[in-house]
Amino acid sequence: MQSLAGHTEWLRLVVDQVSDYLFIKDRDCRFVFANRSVAEDLGIKNAVDLLGRSDADIHSPQLARKYEADEREVMRSGEPKIDFEEFIIRPDGTRKWVSSSKFPLRGENGVVYGIFGISRDITARKRTELLMTGQARILEMIATGRPLPEVLEALLCMIEEQLDGVLGSILLLDESGKRLLHGAAPSLPKAYCDHIHGVEIGQAVGSCGTAAFTGQPVIVDDIMTNPLWAPYTALAEPFGLTSCWSTPIISHDKKVLGTFAMYRQGGPIADVAESKLIADTVRLAAIAIERTRAEERIRFLAENDTLTGLPNRRELEHQLEQLLVDAEKNKTGVAVVFCDIDRFKSVNDSFGHAIGDLVLQIVSERIREVLPDDHILIRFGGDEFVLVISGGLAEKTNLQELLGRVRAAVAAPMHLAGQTFRITCSMGTSVYPEDGATAEVLLQHADTAMYQSKKSGRDTFQFYDRMMSEGSLMDLTLLEDMRVGLESNQFFLEYQPQFDLQSGQLIGLEALARWNHPKKGRVPPSRFIPLAEESGLIGALGDWVLEEACRQVQRWNEKGYDPILMAVNVSQRQFSDVNLVKKVKETLQVHGVKPSAFEFEITESLLAESPQMAVAKLSELRAMGMKLAIDDFGTGYSSLSALRSFPLTRLKIDRTFIENAASDPGSQGIVRSIILLGRELGLNVIAEGVETNAQKEFLLRSGCVCGQGYLFGAPMGADEIVKLLARSPPAQLRGIAS
Structure with a gap:
């Protein structure tokens, strides 16, 4: 040490051993001293090369302006700024959080001629805080019913903030259980997401398709050489994707809901993967997906019949009112048809409710096959269906032909429970505007005409006549x-x-x-x-x-x-x-x-x-x-x-x-x-x-x-x-x- 006495070299040797940042800047916020830790994190080989440089020469304009504003305030006020949090962006794009203190440097005359700074790495602690805050926010979004894409994107942003260099993706398994659909991927190229949307799962379908098919995590460190990716390397290569870790998202009843994947552009993926973080992410994603699907199911039940999948009575009123508004504007007709299965009670009594349910499903399918797609079929309740027909088909001649085909389709033989039998239906029709101007009146008159069909011997259809309403007395x-x-x-x-x-x-x-x-x-x-x-x-x-x-x-x-x-x-x-x-x-x-x-x-x-x-x-x-x-x-x-x-x-x-x-x-x-x-x-x-x-x-x-x-x-x-x-x-x- 004696050989170093009287020289500044001893100070450099000491401060370069310190892992914290130590630095001095002049009144123009330019470095006049920095230790090795500062230089290394900024991607500069020798700390001496920092001297004379400002933050604007090193960092993004936004970060540089923030650092300079803090330091000029310390020099202006003469008061230190102690233990505040800030971050730097390393050359490789990773973020490092530090707890900083900056002190004014005064000369003998009391004039401030610069600042002295010290910063300590708090990245691990900060990431833990951000993770806890992020998870709480995700749960709040789920609890308050935020849209699923919004929740999944927030979840992936949280993960990307935790794992440097990772690009997150969530794919959702469709209702058929055969294809993966885009869920969220805030950092992946849109063109790549568009390409994989709808991919069919299987034994060797990249990381995600395979994970969804097997129900097991799939880690691929080199996309270009791994056989699972052989059919898809040309898809990944233009976007620089080199590795992928995919984990299936599993429901509480052990069914695959989709996949959570982490990609990297350059280098393997395994070194950034943390099993607990992945498990927590997958669990949150499963909660969000199941919650959304449960709400969608309840909403579907509110608007649709569970047995046939047809819209229900509540949905009928809404759709019919809108059709009548359009018909009034366009001067076109609308026909409302009540269709009731004849003697349906005897089917239930003879074969049981399970067969009765099958009969209702078959009848709904037969009517749906006859009725063009742009017209409405609704299960009104029990064994009653309502057809709403608009435009040219609502004209009486066309309507008679259509109802004849519906009647014939329903009456075709059924083969159930080892038996062959026929089901017939009775139908009643009212037409806008002749038979009523509102949905309520048209439905009432169609119902009245249907009961007239029943009285006429069933297996037929009747058009409403005002004389039928005498029964209202x-x-x-x-x-x-x-x-x-x-x-x-x-x-x-x-x-x-x-x-x-x-x-x-x-x-x-x-x-x-x-x-x-x-x-x-x-x-x-x-x-x-x-x-x-x-x-x-x-x-x-x-x-x-x-x-x-x-x-x-x-x-x-x-x-x-x-x-x-x-x-x-x-x-x-x-x-x-x-x-x-x-x-x-x-x-x-x-x-x-x-x-x-x-x-x-x-x-x-x-x-x-x-x-x-x-x-x-x-x-x-x-x-x-x-x-x-x-x-x-x-x-x-x-x-x-x-x-x-x-x-x-x-x-x-x-x-x-x-x-x-x-x-x-x-x-x-x-x-x-x-x-x-x-x-x-x-x-x-x-x-x-x-x-x-x-x-x-x-x-x-x-x-x-x-x-x-x-x-x-x-x-x-x-x-x-x-x-x-x-x-x-x-x-x-x-x-x-x-």
Whole structure:
């Protein structure tokens, strides 16, 4: 060391051993001193070569301006800037995060003539922080329903920030399970992504096609020589892609959803791969994809029939109204055809519901084959289909020819369950504008004509005639009878019990309106409820149901029975009443019933009509302590992000999804998705229409703990409920219905 005394060399030897950056700059922000660490990270062989150079000579203009602004502020203020985070971009494009401190250098006269800086590498810590922040942001995007491409792109950007030099890609397996489709690839050339979009998976289809086919990760360090890439080297070479690591994205039920891939342009891929980071990325991608597909499935169920895949009744009204607007503008015709399968009940009774479902699927396919693609076919419900025909085909001569072909196609022999039989259909048609100007009127008149076909012997079709509507006089008579019946106590309530599937304890009741007509006897709800809805009498009927339910709860309370949850259906007209909350509050107070003993069941379509009004009204009811349930979930408006804003407490899975849930994998997946979505919304879930032990066991395995249906009990009178209460006191709900 003595030989170095008196020279600056000893200082250079010392500071070059320090891994931190040490540097001095003059008042023009030019280097006058830097240690080896600074030079090496800037790609400069000798630190002496830095002297006299500014950041503008080394870095991008944006970075150089930031460094210079910080340093000039330190020199101007004379105050140091300590422990702040910044980064540099190395010549190879990688980013290095540092914690920097910069101090003013003063002469003996106090004048600042430069700065002294020291920076410590914090890249590992910073990447961990960025990873945690990024993962939290991805989960938030998934939870708030951001579009899948947006979520996947954010996920890949996060990974590319963690792994230097990596270009990320996510491909999605299509519905057929045979082809990979572009999902996201923010840094890969668009032309390359376009080329691989739609590639068919297989044993030797690059990294991704092979990984999707085998369900195993595939690492290729040299694309140009690896046999898996032999057919695709010409595709990768123009873009400089030299290596690829692809990992299959697997669903919770072990199915391949797609692939997550990392590419490099130059050099192998294995040295940058981190197994935990890859596993976390693949898991987040799987969550995002499954969540999106579950929502898409629920949305599909809201707009389509699960059995035939055809649009459903809700979608019909929307499409038909738009067609009528276009027809009015273009002065063209629109025909609405109701098609009902003849004696379909006998098919179910003779062969069972499974064969009945096959018949419906075959009929829908046969009609679809006859009907041109630019016309509409809808399953209206049960064994009814609706055809909407526009343009030249809606003219009477063409329409007769088309309906004749539909009739013949439906009537062709069917070979099912070892049997050969024929199915026929009855059709009724109304035409815009002669038979009606609105969707509602046209549907009503087509339905009327279809029933005339039934009366005429079936296996035919009828055009609407206004004389057919004389039967509507019967509806007017029945409507007047309803008004009298509400005033003279002809209506009464029955109650269908709801049970904890595991313990078998009674947890609630659903109040159902019944009518005992003095001359006609018991009128089925399917007859009087639609009439009440069409006429507006449903509001008065709903008010009576709430009043009577309160009276019954009060009677049970007086007899010493524990409080039990009473579910009451709320119609759209009732819900639209501006005085609804006031009426409910007054009714409960009059009978001394606690709001927590009642649950209002509201349909999804009702919430969709006016979401803002619905949120306000439901919030008032919830603030009172009432419980709020979505009825027939999956058949209406099923946007998860919209439902999140409603203060609901329970979700009821529609019976149509439970019917085949014990045996049909498709139905099982739908029910599980609904239960999962219900949980994510923080709602308790109850299944309607539980009729078999197999359905009950499936629901329990799927996490649904509540059910109602004929397995537990049909709707029954108050006296029979008393026997149930005496035998099985209601459960203390423990969150089941709260």
